[in-house]
Amino acid sequence: MDSLTSRLNNPKKEKKMRKTYYSVLTALVLTASGCLPGTQVPDEIVEAVSIIAVSNGFQPRKPHYMLEQFVPAVTTDKKQRSQLASVLLDAITSDQTTPAGRTVLAQHLAKIADNSDLRKLKRMLGNPQTEADIRIALGETAASQIKRESLKVYEAEIKSNDPAKQISGLSGISRYYPKAAPQHCLNMINSENHAVYATAIRLLAELDANVLMMELSRLNKENQLKVMHVIEEQKLTDIVPIAEPVIRFNKGGEKKVLLVTGLEYPGHPWRETAPMLAGFLAQDKRLEVSYIEDPRILAQSVLNSYDVIVLNYQNHQVPAPDGALANLKRVVEDGKGLVLMHFACGAFIDWETKVVNTEFAEIAGRVWNPNLRGHDPRGLFRVQITDTDHPITKGLTDFDTDDELYTCLDGTLPIQVLATAKSKVDQKDYPMAFVLTPGKGRTFHCVLGHDLKAMNDTVGELYRHGTLWTARLE
Structure with a gap:
């Protein structure tokens, strides 16, 4: 992944490398899922998954938009839903998928997954390299697995250096100690880990969106960009109110x-x-x-x-x-x-x-x-x-x-x-x-x-x- 990232940061090689990676990953997920030409999941959707997998954020926008439009349409078609779930799982479990890409794809999978898919996804919670990304993607599904602990236990997890524990602590404190949660969420927006700060922003928006927007103007420029990006990325517009002029x-x-x-x-x-x-x-x-x-x-x-x-x-x-x-x-x-x-x-x-x-x-x-x-x-x-x-x-x-x-x-x-x-x-x-x-x-x-x-x-x-x-x- 480090090699991939370094090449992505080289403008001269970026376009050629991306094209090669997309074609390779697309071929892999097509083969693994059985979505060969002529089946119900269009090739362009599989390619969109491949592009998102290697992305480091919410850009390029087009493949995200395509997947957002396609996912709701497959919920009533069992065969198509199963095929898309396989495509998403293969991309999520790929070693070359970025944390940001894994988070977005797992969120889509959580919307259409059956019990078998969710079991496969939850097994990834035991992998330190992917646990934080999957935990945020599963949202309430993952949070429901968190047992009630004392406030001190959750605070200790938040203070740890382990992103998975930090997210577990944020999820637990938000669920069981909501009055104490907003300040912890605000503090964790400073995290450099995408999954951690995205979790903090999402949980704070769900707990009290007004607090999030009031504090927005007090954050530094970097953290303001994080909040604005996650609001778009996590589709939080409906719960984060627009202030009155x-x-x-x-x-x-x-x-x-x-x-x-x-x-x-x-x-x-x-x-x-x-x-x-x-x-x-x-x-x-x-x-x-x-x-x-x-x-x-x-x-x-x-x-x-x-x-x-x-x-x-x-x-x-x-x-x-x-x-x-x-x-x-x-x-x-x-x-x-x-x-x-x-x-x-x-x-x-x-x-x-x-x-x-x-x-x-x-x-x-x-x-x-x-x-x-x-x-x-x-x-x-x-x-x-x-x-x-x-x-x-x-x-x-x-x-x-x-x-x-x-x-x-x-x-x-x-x-x-x-x-x-x-x-x-x-x-x-x-x-x-x-x-x-x-x-x-x-x-x-x-x-x-x-x-x-x-x-x-x-x-x-x-x-x-x-x-x-x-x-x-x-």
Whole structure:
């Protein structure tokens, strides 16, 4: 497995190695399960299992989605269910399967397994290398095997260095001492073992999802990513509530603005820039400015109740919430406003392929292309107002700012450029702010605002004018 992992970390060999591994493992599970061409379990599902087996997380998303759709369909077909269970068992027991892959596949198996399959799976609980992964996968099935012990026994297990014992302790304390469990679950989010921290997050979500979401903002960036990832991976969206947006400024204002943040590239201090941006927007009393640190709201129907959506968000190494882009795109094209701040140009990226979704480009105008040079070295540069007649830039003059001069935007849709800056690296002009009208909506896209130092008053005025224009208050 170490050899496999090292090769996966080599970009030059990754694609070729993955293709070889998928074909070999697919052949193995096809042969072992009897799922040869023409049988009821499609080859593409077997291949999806093979891809998930070697994955180290929730990417690539497509095979996960395929399996999620296929598993419920086999529950009423005994032969097909049995064949799929065999495919899953063979992949789970493979020495080349990663812990993360084993966890996901075992979860699917637990949904369709009969008593014989469960007995085979439970026998793996005695294997120190797989016990932690299987225990989380079996969930309540495994937890039901845990006998009641004293609180001290469970706490001792949690403090041990054995992941299997840690998960046993978390499961036991959550089942028998639920009042003491939340703090232990929060502590174990710090674990480096995927199965351990995923168990802690799942159990805490089941015990008290409100505590999980309240504590989320207090966690460090790494642990926040873990929580967001596990919520998607474990499909906890239904039990982890989406917080209500908080009206920060100008309650009852003529137009309702929702600033969505809560996840970004680690180098972008959204906890500082998002509140400052909200303050800049609120200087116009016609704008009621609400704020939320949970991007899952982008997939909710409540988005329709706002006139403008402001994104200070980028799904760094975490899948975007299911349905978020489709919902946002529909809302904007139906007539709402969209404001994109700085690295929001890279939102809705597929972290497996490093490609931003083309549907996002249709409402963003230009999007981050990781294959292009990212930006000039951080420093001073002059922003030139190129369209002095547009309502957003009317009255503004050229200004200096200390920021990142983005050179990474890509796209072919017609846009109206309002401001540019000349790169000191290649002497080319690059758009800093522009607008477009997707469908019936309006988009203002500005790549300025890396941090507080970059959020000067003129940049704030530019964002405020852009928001007013998208809200049709120009």
